[in-house]
Amino acid sequence: MAKEKGRKLIAQNKKARHDYTIIDTYECGIVLTGTEVKSLRQGRASLVDGFVSVEGREVWMYNVHVPEYSQGTWTNHSARRKRKLLMHREEIDKLERKADESGHTVVPLALYFKDGRAKVEIALAKGKKEYDKRQTLREKQDTRETNRAISAIRRKQRGTV
Structure with a gap:
């Protein structure tokens, strides 16, 4: 083996x-x-x-x-x-x-x-602490939303070019 x-x-x-x-x-x-x-x-x-x-x-x-x-x-x-x-x-x-x-x-x-x-x-x-956990979750969510917005803009640009 x-x-x-x-x-x-x-x-x-x-x-x-x-x-x-x-x-x-x-x-x-x-x-x-x-x-x-x-x-x-x-x-x-x-x-x-x-x-x-x-x-x-x-x-x-x-x-x-x-x-x-x-x-x-x-x-x-x-x-x-x-x-x-x-x-x-x-x-x-x-x-x-x-x-x-x-x-x-x-x-x-x-x-x-x-x-x-x-x-x-x-x-x-x-x-x-509890507020640190909430802050970490908020940062993750903000990063995720930012990445989605950037990818949506890129898709839109590819579609028009």
């Missing part, structure tokens, strides 16, 4: 990008059991309530839901267990220093396979 190439997305946390301002992102490996890998290969996971914590110079991911593997037996994993993330020591130290600042947290953004290995993209983030 040939090795997988590229990136195959399993789960994405869109809510995190809405609720937080992303400051910095990191790619980490994950320590998984066999049944967790098989469940992920079926494309089943949820990052919605997940968060990341640095404990004792190790990085752990909590509340990420990887459902039990349907053909698993007594070796099956628990769905919401804490999972160790694999990062370089310098990255862990940098992440811990920044995460300790007031209002900062670390959240998982995406879970995917990269060249056959399970990876998670985590982000150092700062929580948005």
